[in-house]
Amino acid sequence: MTSTQRSSSTSAIRSIAQQQILPLDWEDERSLDNFDTGGQTDNALVLQAVQDLLLQRRHAALYLWGDSGSGKSHLLWAACNAVRKQGAWALLLTPQTPTSAWPDVNDLLARPPGGILAVDDAHALADWQQDWVFGLYNAARTADQAFLSSGHAAPAALPLRADLRTRLSWGLALRLSPPDDEVRARVLQRLAHDRGYSLSPELLHYMQTHLSRDLSQLARLMAAFDRYALAAQRPATVPLLKSLLAEQPQLLHTAAPEPVSG
Template identity: 80%
Template structure:
């Protein structure tokens, strides 16, 4: 029992609470609007339903998975998010899922990166989630049929809705960056915003990490956020320019 509890605590301990369904901006992209509504519908169910989201890096897949788990956690419903980086000791067994109340959620990020042992394990967990009336949510970089996974797992991932997300355009990226700045008590100048949109990653998750670091850097330097200050930060911490989406803070 103690091991089960420890597994279930992994998600809250790693939580980044700035990701929510409310601050996911689908823009005017019909596919993104549809995916967000499908996810909201899934979370309202108290029975087994499945949803698979796919798209390129930066399209918001991980944001939605984290946000979905957070939404259920706040309702005191069971939710667990697994990634290819989750150690074997933290993966639940079938009985862990069967012991949960209906209406919980099993989520899997970056399905295309799952190792062979993780694919074998997930196949059993998916079947257990169906039996226990738990929702299943997963994402990857391609449609289920195109994933280089074991055939029966690809089939399982395609049993529910499979919807494609599109990376945000510049209008959405601008709104999100300004929102992140406003939440920290300031606005991005036109010069700084233009620089971020034209010289840095188009992946909003990476830009969100950079924004958090820039805010801390500006506070410690007691200077406003400007292009020269951002360049100074990147000179001192070049790893920020290659931050992975898993490090997202917002």
């Protein structure tokens, strides 16, 4: 096999890998429309900024920061999915994304304008991933692709190489506030209603007081709870939820963000 053939084969494998990395949960649930700002002005501004970013057909950058569970991953996933539904290219990378799914700079440069590259949890990027994101950011500027990223702190405070921190601060940087109890209750009830039932006051109170405040984690738990209740042919109750958590304690732990591409 010649070097050209090997390069072509590697690119094909990478492209297939990118297409195959799809989220298992929330595929039809995370959207810009159902992001609950809770009447918080700063969160409403963030949502508007993401929507504005998607309307531009040239390069623009936006960085979101805030505590875990504030909705950063929701917005990045929803933005990428919205772009994909419009027929444009989108890729969401996380520190857990397999190496084979990271695009080559030339792959990005070859994409038509109007797509989006998103990087979630930038603060946790390994050294090699920081190097890669630096190159991809520059390629996104050249190729007129939008760049959306997130982290747990403002760009200047991130534990990243200095030139990458600088790149992340070139665009607008906005902070998300964590959801309050009222927002969490609405989201949990919406997730239940989407599955054809409602949460009793007792079950909702238990979930509010005994489980994570991270909405992404709660959504994964709700999906598992729904499957568990259907398999047991029992209604959703506090005892049934306790039974699920006893059998699957990993649901109490925060899962890694899911990458998506298309």
